[in-house]
Amino acid sequence: MKRILLDRVLPYTLTVVLLLSLWEMGSRMINPLFFPPLETVGESFVRMATGDLWAQVLVSLLRIWTGFLLGSMLGVLVGILMGGLPLARGMLYSVVEFFRFIPPIAMIVLAVSWFGTGDVATIFLIVFATVFIVTINTEDGVYHVTRNRVRAAESLGANTGQVFRLVIFPSTLPHALTGMRVAMGNAFSTIIAAEMIAADFGLGFMLQQARVFLKTGDIFVGLVALGLLGFATDRIFRILIDRCGGEYARVA
Amino acid sequence: MAATRAFDLLLAPSWQASEMERPGAVVLPVTGAAILIAIWGFASLHYDVTILPSPGQALEEGIDLLAGGELIFHALASLQRLLIGFLIGCAIAVPIGFGMGLSPFFRRMMEPITEFFRYIPAIAMVVFALIWFGIGEASKVFLIFYNTFFSVALATEAGVKHISQVRIDAVRSLGANRRQVLQFVVVPSVVPYAIQGMRMGMGRAFATIVSAEILAANSGLGFLIFSSREFSRMDTVIVAIAVLGVLGIVIDRLFRRMTRMVGGNYLPSEMG
Incomplete structure (x- = not known):
């Protein structure tokens, strides 16, 4: 003790x-x-918690999850295609690698010019922040499937579909989830910047407003809320990776 | 014969290929990029320059910006901020990471800080950075520092923890003193981890500097992007985005090469 x-x-x-x-x-x-002195932060919290803090958080989360799910689905599909077919891999790898290094927020001006300010532009940026990193990780997972496992399954009479379903997919899943976990981190920072610039609701917008009006207490509450959300999401992913990985797990 | 072999390799699922061959190392990426640019060109026919300029227009704008010196000016402004914040971040993070790896008490002291702040994206700190340091250089350097610090400190700590006791025992039994243990085992084992952390920190810092320059700056690639918005110069925006992508890849490759160079036989298998 x-x-x-x-x-x-x-x-x-x-x-x-x-x-x-x-x-x-x-x-x-x-x-x-x-x-801001601690009592100011306390006052800010009480005022915001009884006000629209939850609605702002919810809007940001909805944008993140929509973009994240769309981007991840696309990323997993393209990643499997690239990992499976050398032709696709050869043609797409450099392109995906190039886009991966473009900071998503750099796309904001194009996004606003294409979709206007608001939900579609911000969700587009989250898709952009998600899709490439998930693609690369999924592709890596498929490409590095242990060959002896495939051979073992094939020698037991598995056809291509079964090899895919029973060997490739389960051993790729942890890689894809690892990519998604990184992507989720990117999505959080992207949504904040995107909402600061091109939205009139959401956590990023709220932080920007608080800065403009020098309400540092509000900023503090916003940052803590953001930190807690990020922490909770990250833990969910870790648990998912541990669960889904099973004997194939390779948690990074 | 060779042609059918290449064809088989391209269309057979990769897990059925017996060896890790990568056919068409140059031809395929070029084809992929060419198809993408063709799609872009085709799409641009249907939209105005202020929405989607054609590849030719973007290229022309790129040459103009390069010849006029603006592109280099803004790129250098961004890189300078990155480098200053990055160096300060590393200079503080490496000793702290070492301390965290060596002393459990110190690590626990740092944990409330590292665990709390690592989930707050650097860009959210921009609001405090602007209030504390104003809209000048200091606020951007602070954000880069913030990005670098946590990645590098945690990576260095992991490196110190992964030093193998067997190696230390081995040099000791050969008569090495403390300084030699440090020089020949500790430092070479930690450096690859630290560089890996620097690479990750740099990657994030890159995204952060662009956001910060978009929000408040009068130079840098982020500023170039955001200021082009007012005149709907999407060609300028696309040029700046492409430059960002190229810079990002170049920096990442430099770090990878560095990891391999300094890591040598101490390189953990999952790196490089």
Whole structure:
């Protein structure tokens, strides 16, 4: 018991107390607008929680999930195609690799010019942030399927369909999920930037408004909400990867 | 004969190919890119320049921007910010990562910070960055620092934890002193991990700098993109996007090469 206190509780509390006191010092000695005092943050939270915080969060989440699901489905399909057919792989690999390195937010001006501001443009950016990384990971998974497993299944009389369903698919799934986990991280940062620029609702828009009106307490609440959402989503993916992987799992 | 062989390789599912051959290493990617550009060209016939310019128009604009020096000016502005923030981030993150790897107490002290902030995307910090540091260079450098720091610190920590005790014991039994253990085992084992973290941090920093420049800046590729919006110069936007893609790939490849060069036989099998 004493060990746990000394080993775990002490270092955690040390840092948290240190950070909080630095923050208080900042707000007292530098500028309360720069470092909002804790009671201001509390007030902001109460006001926002009884206001439209939840609606803003929900809108952002809906955009993320729509774009993410569309992008992931497309990515898995193209990835399987590329992993399976050398012709597709040869033709698409460089193209996908090139697009993967374009920061999704750079597409915002094109997206707004094509779809106008609002849902479609932001969802397009999330698809863009998701699809290439999922494609590359899925492709990698299919391409690196252990050949002896395929041979074993084939020598037991499996046809191409069965090889795909029983060997290729389960061993690719963890790779695809790993790609999706990274993509989800990208989606979170992309949606914030996208909503700051081209939306009139959502977490990003809310943060931008708070900045313009210098409501630093609100910013703080927004950041914490974002952090919690990111954390929860990441944990869900880890659990999914562990579950779906089974004996094929290779969690990165 | 050779032709049928190549044809078989192209159409047979890859898991049936007995060896990892990659046919058409040059021809196929070029064909793929050419098809994509052809689709783009065909689509651009149906839209206005302010919506979708043709590949030719984009190329022309690219040459203009390059000749006028704007492209290089903005690219250098972005790269300079990236480099400064990145170097500061690495300089602070590597020692802290070492500390976290070596001392469990220090690691637990850092955990509330690393665990909390790693789920807050850097771009969300832009609001604080702008309030704290204004819209000048400092706010962008801070964001890059923020991006780099967590990736590099956590990667360095992982590297220190993965140093194999057997290797340390081996050099010790050959008579190495502490400094030699550090020089010949610890540092070479950690460096590949640290570089891997730098590569990931750089990748994210790249996306962040573009967002930050879109939101508040008067130079940089992000600024070039966003300022072209006012005159609907989509050709300029496409040129800037293409330059971003090329820069991103070049930087990533540099880091990969570095990992292989310094890693040598210490390279963990999953890297490189």
